[in-house]
Amino acid sequence: MSEAVGDPGLFTPDSVTWQMHGDPMMWVAGVRALYLQALHPRAVRGVMQNSDFRRDAWGRLMRTANFVGTTTYGTTEAAEHAGARVRKIHSMLTATDPDTGERYGVDEPGLLLWVHCAEIDSYLQVLRRSGFPLTDAQADRYLAEHRVSARLVGLDPRTVPASRAELAAYFEKTRPQLTAGPEARTVDDFLLRPPTHALLVPAREVLWRRVAQLAYAALPPYAHELYGRPAPAPAVVTRRLRTTGTLLRRVPARVRWQLPPKHILRAMERLGPGARPAPYKAGR
Template sequence: MAGDPGLFGPRSVTWQLHGDPMMWIAGVRALYLQALHPRAVRGVVQNSAAFQRNEQGRRDAWGRLMRTADFVGTLSYGTTDAAERAGAAVRGIHRRLSATDPATGERYGVDDPALLLWVHCAEVDSYLEVLRRSGYPVGAAQADRYLDEQRESARLVGLDPATVPGNRAALAAYFDRVRPELALTPEARGVDDFLRRPPAPAPLVPARAVLWGGVARLAYG
């Protein structure tokens, strides 16, 4: 094969899984799950244009979703250089952002490794879970190999790969540990509302209910 196959290459489980259309459902499911971590979701809500109106009073809802999809696509299928540059850009953005705990007034960075790890694990778990439930033939060995491959993606957002679950058992143990920290906060309800009814021009609201409503319900289910 000519050219640079990037971080994973055509024989990887990542290339196989990430090209499936159900990844769109899995991505929405990941956002639902990520929103259940109070500190992580505050970092998103307090810094994302998707939840803050711009000078024209509009929220950048679809832009947020498409930028996330583009990032995953670049890490998965882009050249090594493109993936490294995309990761560096995200790390740079995260270093400049912080969030405030409304209960305590504590200010913390969104590049806290614990928060980055939660976002990563919720993401890869969603990709695996949705594709397997949809009928995609992912065996146990392939699932473990996929999680091990995705340590590279974790590295690009600023995590030490050695601290990232690399198989199903380690991922399950991680979720058991973090579960007591999860909660249905007002911010999480805001993400739920955003995902079920993303802002749309008035003429497109009926179409949103028909076309997007099913996507959001399936991802939530």
């Protein structure tokens, strides 16, 4: 697909989203999102019954990252194409409730909304707590901007929380539906001990487990209660997030952005150096 020179895409360099999604703490936020999404039995069942999660969890995480990168930094055509592909895949998938035998589509609006809200909340919470500078007004603007990504996956944008108050009300309403069932336990076990080559086990224990533990710690308290594993006090977690964010942000952005598929570098080539994401631009 050709790059449309000068096309700013669906979010544009003037958005809060454009600035935030170039931050390295997005990876920690993505793992937090997996933990949170797994607490909705109907939603996580749709994942487990339609894929080999333990063998393809990395692929799933990378596909999500690629979707976020494409919809944030890609051309309008590329973003719309990515959304259409996700909608088509979801329209063909179903899951079965083992207790009732009910068969349902994974593209139920309520399930799509949960996945969306858990993901966007994770991005916002982790980045803010790790030191990415956002005022409350900018945080609300970020959530409002993501009615665009909600539309891409098949949701009516009018039904999607567009402020911190609306998002908090949504989570309060949804909490009675959440539980750490067998599927959530599988996700938790995988994230703590992902299968890897024997030679890489030490690296997994030193590096990956710290990321997973930090992402888990960044969950809301009710999620810790459901999983049944305690977490440090919120102030301690925030301090660890800030330390991690500071370390990761010391890696030059141009080095970080070289990782395939180079969404940000391609956007800067298309739009010019002024399109470079930077935290201080979020307030514009």
